[in-house]
Amino acid sequence: MIRVESRRRPDFLRILRLTPTTPGGVDGSAHFAVLNPNKLSIALDLSRPEGVALARRLAIAADAVAENFAPGAMARWGLDYESLVRERPDLVMISTCLNGQTGPDRAYPGFGGQGSALAGFNHLTGWPDREPVGPFGTITDSLSPRFAALLLAAALVHRRRTGAGQHIDLAQVEAGIVCLSESLLTYTANGEILTRMGNRSRHAVPHGVFRCADEDGRDRWAAIAVHDDEDWRRLAGALGHPAWTLEPVLATVDGRRRHEDEIETRLTEWTATRTAADVAAHLQAAGLDAAPVEDFGDLHDDPQLAHRRHFRTVEHDVLGTHPVETHAIRFSAMEPRIERPAPRLGADTDVVLRELLGIEAAELDRLRAAGVLE
């Protein structure tokens, strides 16, 4: 995995939190480091024809090309699919931006915060009596890479079988809308707009997040989902059959929905005196769907993530030892590999150009002196 970067216009995450005193400068971004392990970095000046020519040779030599510039930027360099495919007939390339490569609003610039709003995720997140919020982490920024990996893998499967390449136009807003197809169809079929409903469910009552006993001065919560009437009987048993749970009206989901506020208040009285871990363990032991709400620190003590070795450790030149994530897939005969930390900007320019393009040391020196290599 080779990142083609620029020192004059460094990657967004390399400078998102950059201040004049950041140790390591553009190489000191923790955010960049946790999201870019296993990659090599090459720094080219794409404002120079020789820089563009090198990028072009790399693209021709690669198995696949991925880019997320504004539509038209690659064409201005002559690095668009139509230009590259003339030299590489079986080229596999993906271009991804918010609105896609075509259409009147293709040039619209935006980040994941805008993508999440346009695709409909924000409207569906939050409390019905309050303004919407985003699911933390601008969700189109996390869905789109998974769509891109899927599309590239499918294109490689196809090329192996047929020898044919392709250009893929992934509009991040469209892919997000496809995820929310249930909401879209509810509107096109019935004219109904599904909206945010806190943690409640249209199908399960109670279905919520309940305050537990504070620990170390931190607010702690447990998530509890009672999916059907049998679950409700289990919950009543797990609470020790207090009188309020025996109300016949609560035996069915429709009855519970009519008394949802009251059920949530009663449940909170029970959870508030217990730790989140105890609530979850007790209810799981009774066969219920319940879990502690974990913050980002808790994840590093989560026994299940530890079992899957979700986090792996790398040694970074500037940041020292730090964790990175693996994907969520485990294979019976393959192991996720984290082989190197995120690269310093341009750290691998020479080795990539030498090994992939066969460029000799003297020529590398000339290109560097000419400012083509940054």
Added chain:
Amino acid sequence: MTQSDGDLSGIRVLDLAAEPGFFAGKVLGDLGADVVKVEPPEGDRARRRGPFWGGVVDAERSLLWLALNTSKRGMTLALDRPRGRELFLALAERADVVLETEAPGSLAARGLGWETLHARNRRAILCSITPFGQTGPRAAWRGSDLTVVATSGNLYATGDPDRAPVRCSLPVSYYHGGLEAAVGVLFALLARDQSGEGQHVDVSLQAAMVMPSIGTAAMFRMNGQRGSRVGAFMHAGRTIQREIWPCRDGFVSFALRGGPARVPGLIAMVAYMDEHGMASARLKAIDWKSYNHNLLTQEDVDFLTREFGAFFATKTTAELYRAACERSLMLAPVNTPREITGSPQLAARGFFVDVENPGRGTLRYPGAFAVTHGARVAIRRPAPRLSSSRACASSSSAAVPPARSPPATSPTTARR
């Protein structure tokens, strides 16, 4: 452009998955795989859940079912009976992929687990999607969208500071996990080209929901930040900055943070406000060349928020988004399906397709999740009907509806 075969044409998938796995099978089907949905004789549970098309409570009209089971054929099998199990194994012998969402060990207890499958078909790939994974201390825990998002760090950081952590009201972990599963299937297919053998692919929804916090989980070890809820705001540098802003008729997403890439949008916004006489002298005096959102004080942020907020309150979401597209303002409306289905951009790209659902009529769907020459990604057929699925189960072991059928969809406009 007519619809092509798709990259996964010829790949056979048996899809046993319940709701958490619907999306995985759908994307494989949209990519051209021959996906056969295998339901219990009474039909999948999702068929009994509303909202229903036209409000008619009917197993053929659940909108969740219709939305996420496109591009699949259907059949029913009683996997709790010997005959059903034998039919399933006979089908699995000719399948490339089996997709399932049962509790870990549940298929094996019925003699349909990985060992049996692998013994019957060395090339078959079994993909299991579960809340926490196949093994480990919480593998036997029950879980669903709410509880896996709860254990991912993402829930704790979403919502208002004075209320409980809050989830998205549709199950985003099933979309994330479904995509991860489909990626896992394709990696296993690519590996099979070398090894000749299939693999068991184990996807954890909990683990799939950690990455959506975009590295924040791993960064805890560097910055000690456990996450916190700031409602319609975001932490940026030393300050808390607004992300979701009220306007005249709804809400828009707009931010002050984002590094140098954001600055041209901020300059353009001030110019836009100035045309309406709503940019103060102090706002116009800002030196944007030296602007760095990390160095803003909360007082700076509060000033900018008052200025932008007062302007947004005079404009509708539609006006602001039109201006955003024309002037590159990096602002977006908080859309509902009403705005999404009315979008000129999506119309120009032919994004929506009308899908014929036999016996029930035509329904407008979000179409392909990506555009390629020759529409290699596409909704290939409507979600299977329970009545048809039952009919083919009762005929013969190999009988599933024909792989080829007349085009089920018509793009609302031409797509590339």
